Amino acid sequence: MAIMTLELFKPATLAGMTLRNRIIRAATHESLADGSGAPGAAHEKLYKALAKGGAGAIITGYAGVQQDGKSSLANMLMINDDSLIPAYRKLTDAVHDHETPIILQIAHCGRQTRSAVTGMPTVAPSPLKDFIFNEERPHELSEGEIETIIGSFVAAAGRARKAGFDGVQLHLAHGYLLAEFLSSYTNRRRDRWGGPIANKFRIIAEILRRIRAEEGDYPVLVKINGFDHRRKGMRPLEAVEIARLLEASGCSAIEVSSGTVEEGLSIMRGPVFPSEALLASNFKFKSLPAPLKKVLAPLLRLTMPSPKPWRGYNLDAAKAIRQAVSIPVIAVGGLHTLENITSVLESGTADFISMSRPFVIEPNIVRKLQEGRHAASRCIECNYCAIMIEEYPLRCWFGKLPSKQPA
Numbered sequence: 001m002a003i004m005t006l007e008l009f010k011p012a013t014l015a016g017m018t019l020r021n022r023i024i025r026a027a028t029h030e031s032l033a034d035g036s037g038a039p040g041a042a043h044e045k046l047y048k049a050l051a052k053g054g055a056g057a058i059i060t061g062y063a064g065v066q067q068d069g070k071s072s073l074a075n076m077l078m079i080n081d082d083s084l085i086p087a088y089r090k091l092t093d094a095v096h097d098h099e100t101p102i103i104l105q106i107a108h109c110g111r112q113t114r115s116a117v118t119g120m121p122t123v124a125p126s127p128l129k130d131f132i133f134n135e136e137r138p139h140e141l142s143e144g145e146i147e148t149i150i151g152s153f154v155a156a157a158g159r160a161r162k163a164g165f166d167g168v169q170l171h172l173a174h175g176y177l178l179a180e181f182l183s184s185y186t187n188r189r190r191d192r193w194g195g196p197i198a199n200k201f202r203i204i205a206e207i208l209r210r211i212r213a214e215e216g217d218y219p220v221l222v223k224i225n226g227f228d229h230r231r232k233g234m235r236p237l238e239a240v241e242i243a244r245l246l247e248a249s250g251c252s253a254i255e256v257s258s259g260t261v262e263e264g265l266s267i268m269r270g271p272v273f274p275s276e277a278l279l280a281s282n283f284k285f286k287s288l289p290a291p292l293k294k295v296l297a298p299l300l301r302l303t304m305p306s307p308k309p310w311r312g313y314n315l316d317a318a319k320a321i322r323q324a325v326s327i328p329v330i331a332v333g334g335l336h337t338l339e340n341i342t343s344v345l346e347s348g349t350a351d352f353i354s355m356s357r358p359f360v361i362e363p364n365i366v367r368k369l370q371e372g373r374h375a376a377s378r379c380i381e382c383n384y385c386a387i388m389i390e391e392y393p394l395r396c397w398f399g400k401l402p403s404k405q406p407a
């Protein structure tokens, strides 16, 4: 076993937490919450399997801080009310029984959701329609509404702490509300919340300042976009500046991702666009007549190729950020082989790595890698898991839909 492989599986400290190794389960929406957004028995079963299976730490699927920021995907976790704390406490206790830290990812979906789901108007820094969620123009947030959102993130962090989470992760990536503030593509404001980087960052600075004031040194991690391929969107140089601001604002660690939902499947990439899954479960396509779907499937595959490379696509951005800050950096995105993972750590590209899809197919992937039973994940990067969560609980579909979909 190479020296670095041994380092990989040694205990390591992340934001004051002790992890049994450097492989983290990245935030993965599971579509398993109940109507109020509380986790239940299915979450507990999955998270226990992840903890027993060797994950160094678990980051939950995104949990909504406000009703208007709820995901359009099915059954999102919510953390918008104190009444949810006991259900989360049960989950954190179960994971802690296996000596695994658990971090709650907290988010507001901004314009990447639908009023049909939230029952409220969609909101964004600027009233710009999204290419995918384009049924409605989002409402431009007022000063007062921004203040409310800051308060909701701070209250969510307080609830997470009371529920026994070892930390929270602010979702600043993938085109959701806080990413919309950071990117000039979606933030066209001319007031103190838009324009220069310090203004676009202000909402996050305020959230961090107030969490620090109320929760002391409670770990607050973030997930940011290193880039997003959008016109005037996020670029690595700007992401590096944001990383510096994050460190100066008391952020505990930075996970580096990329992309937006609008971009298609650039956040989680793969060789073939998952047309059939999209046509089966996406709100825009699922009610189309079957013959039309047959025609559309190959067309979508042709017109929506996944950007390349499919592996390690965030590593350049992660490396640039790691060189600019002294807090830990976590790399994510197509790191599915032991060789990829060890080389990220060995080259100093990141301090930790996280994975999502490999844990969907094998919750015990870390133990398998450690015991030498596997050199790589069995994930085929079909991305059906990422598409089908719009309707069905998270599972590995292995590139195939059953002829009759499950109820």
Ligand SMILES: Cc1cc2nc3c(=O)[nH]c(=O)nc-3n(C[C@H](O)[C@H](O)[C@H](O)COP(=O)(O)O)c2cc1C
Residues within 6 Å of the ligand: 026, 027, 028, 029, 030, 060, 061, 062, 105, 171, 173, 174, 223, 257, 267, 268, 269, 332, 333, 334, 335, 354, 355, 356, 357, 358, 385, 386, 387, 389, 394
């Ligand atoms: C089914 C699924 C659900 C996801 N849900 C979230 C989420 O809730 N929050 C988040 O930040 N990223 C989410 N992601 C993105 C992953 O955390 C990760 O950034 C991406 O899949 C690339 O990593 P991978 O190649 O290891 O899958 C999700 C990905 C998948 C496949």
